[in-house]
Amino acid sequence: MxxxxxxxxxxxxxxxxxxxxxxxxxxxxxxxxxxxxxxxxxxxxxxxxxxxxxxxxxxxxxxxxxxxxxxxxxxxxxxxxxxxxxxxxxxxxxxxxxxxxxxxxxxxxxxxxxxxxxxxxxxxxxxxxxxxxxxxxxxxxxxxxxxxxxxxxxxxxxxxxxxxxxxxxxxxxxxxxxxxxxxxxxxxxxxxxxxxxxxxxxxxxxxxxxxxxxxxxxxxxxxxxxxxxxxxxxxxxxxxxxxxxxxxxxxxxxxxxxxxxxxxxxxxxxxxxxxxxxxVARSLPVMPDARVEKYVAMGIPAAEAEALVATRELADYFEAVASGGNPKAAANWVRNEVLHLGHFRIEPVMLARLIAMIDAGTIGSKVAKEVFQEMAESGEAPDAIVERRGLAQVADPAVIRDAAQRVVEQHPTQVAQYRGGKTQVFGFLVGQLMKQTRGKAKAELANEILKELLDV
Ligand SMILES: [Zn+2]
Known part of the structure; x- marks a missing residue:
């Protein structure tokens, strides 16, 4: 060749x-x-x-x-x-x-x-x-x-x-x-x-x-x-x-x-x-090349930017979500979740609000996916879903410490194993802590506090 x-x-x-x-x-x-x-x-x-x-x-x-x-x-x-x-x-x-x-x-x-x-x-x-x-x-x-x-x-x-x-x-x-x-x-x-x-x-x-x-x-x-x-x-x-x-x-x-x-x-x-x-020139929308350039300037990788301009509907939708302030997260959500739905029924402003809730630490990304599914089905606002179902993340160290304390008390065998060097049981103990908080403890905080208690 x-x-x-x-x-x-x-x-x-x-x-x-x-x-x-x-x-x-x-x-x-x-x-x-x-x-x-x-x-x-x-x-x-x-x-x-x-x-x-x-x-x-x-x-x-x-x-x-x-x-x-x-x-x-x-x-x-x-x-x-x-x-x-x-x-x-x-x-x-x-x-x-x-x-x-x-x-x-x-x-x-x-x-x-x-x-x-x-x-x-x-x-x-x-x-x-x-x-x-x-x-x-x-x-x-x-x-x-x-x-x-x-x-x-x-x-x-x-x-x-x-x-x-x-x-x-x-x-x-x-x-x-x-x-x-x-x-x-x-x-x-x-x-x-x-x-x-x-x-x-x-x-x-x-x-x-x-x-x-x-x-x-x-x-x-x-x-x-x-x-x-x-x-x-x-x-x-x-x-x-x-x-x-x-x-x-x-x-x-x-x-x-x-x-x-x-x-x-x-x-x-x-x-x-x-x-x-x-x-006629004034009536034209922004064309794909210019959009790719703009998205790359927002920090989105070129290949992803290219995927986002596939149709004008998709590109417009992405831009509306990105205007919420986190274009990278917007790109991920639009490409991974919205495209899988096969429709754009979730209002972009609502998706932007969901992303803002993750950024603010109100919910974790796992719970966010659940909320997203519910938004797609019911059309409800993310804050309303989180409020109604009590999904807000627990980020209060005192509350998490209390729960962690209970876990340590309830599982002396595993705690002893951990302290004896069998660190694999840490995952089990974290799991128990999440159970205590019904899955809502902020993950990094839960890890950190549990470790503190176990390492004394
Ligand atoms: Zn004719």
Missing amino acids: TDWEVVIGLEVHARLLTRSKIFCACATDFGAPPNTHVCPVCLGYPGALPALNRRAVELAIRAGLATGCTIQERSIFARKNYFYPDLPKGYQISQFEEPLATGGRIGSVRLRRIHLEEDAGKLIHVSDASLVDLNRAGVPLIEIVSEPDIRSAVDADAYLTRLRQILMYGEICDGNMEEGSLRCDANVSIRRPGEPLGTRAEIKNLNSFRFLRNAIEFEIQRQIVILKGGGRVSQETRLFDPASGETRAMRSKEEAHDYRYFPEPDLFTLSIDRAWVED
């Missing part, structure tokens, strides 16, 4: 969360009966005119801003011509020479561009025929194109993970890969370090993280075998077959000129004014 450098660029298609299609008023909802959300525009009838959906543009601007792109004041739609049964117009309206957003980056991966386009329909293959469903034709998409800055399958996974998070934080796309809301094409090539870029193969339509990783791993090995054997990698489009874990050739790769792009004559140049962009 060290002989070869892997070069990967990803093209991600994200379905925008609009209620209607990009150039007509048809609904976008997924799963409707075939061909029920169609009209002359998205069916591609001659003479039907597209009208641009403002919300789709706004979501594309959100995506651009969330990834640090420059939003172009002027962009143009173009026709991408090709024939396929799911494309009755014979062309897809996309953006080519002047995309809506350029530049930007996700982690260390630079973005080349983000542009708007319409989705095509869907073919459904039955035993002896293929059926066409055009509900998806005209659904708004953005395509996010990275520079070839990715160097491994693992890095590709990390890039797509972060991109998906950003799109979901921004309410731009629902991120559902199974339903095809987020689809990824991977351009993969290898070269010897320092050499010019090798010929790339494009693997189409990877709709899960696992397929993305497996397809890239397979493709790297396939290309290594070819080059080692003195052959040449051909530029082509390949499909990943999840059943075999292999990629196979689909067609030779098209060049841009094969599509005969030309400006869409039925749509105006898209002009976006600064004020609109600024409005």
